[in-house]
Amino acid sequence: MVGLRAKIDTGASTSALHATEISEFKRNGExxxxxxxHLGTLVQRRHRCEAPLVARKIIKSSNGQAQTRxxxxxLLALGDHLWPxxxxxxxxxxxxxxxxxGSKALMDGKWLVDPARTYVQEKPQTLTSPGAP
Structure with a gap:
């Protein structure tokens, strides 16, 4: 697990992750x-990932430009809470x-935002997957 600072943006519906070298492919017909x-805050860590494609979505940025993503x-861990x-x-x-x-992730995780406070959440404990050492 890598700690990563996140911007909480209740004005954005969708969450976004910094990624490069993005390409679509088929695996077993899917x-x-x-x-x-690109993870990490002070020290950048690059991690090559593969994931099932949920959708393609047109996102309009704060400056009004539309982009297909x-x-x-x-799974996201925030404190001791873990949710998709x-x-x-x-x-x-x-x-x-x-x-x-974004707001959808916050609602799904049942989080309440206090805009007057910053960095109120403790760093998450290391999580291990079932069967992991």
């Missing part, structure tokens, strides 16, 4: 996407935060 996720689903979140894949290299959490 559509998948392969991409490099791939959508994947993965859909992320669009996009280049966020010019953004301060590599991960944006």
């Amino acid at each position: 559509r998948w996407v392969r991409f490099t996720a 791939y959508v994947v689903r993965t 979140v859909e992320f669009t894949l996009t280049c966020r290299k010019t953004m301060r935060y590599r991960l944006l959490l």
Whole structure:
């Protein structure tokens, strides 16, 4: 697991993850996407990923430009809470935060946002998968 600072954006419906080298492919007749996720805050870590393609979605940015993005689903850990979140894949290299959490992810996770506070959540404990050492 990699710690990653996220921008909470209740004005954005969809969550976004900084990704590059994005390509679609087929696996067993299903559509998948392969991409490099850029994780870490102070030290950048690149992680090559593959995930089933959930959808393609047209996203309008805050400056009004529309962009078609791939959508994947993965588990997100915030504190001791873990839930599935859909992320669009996009280049966020010019953004301060590599991960944006939109309102749908916050509602699905049953989170309440206090805009007057920052960094109120403890760092997550290391999670292990079943069968992992």
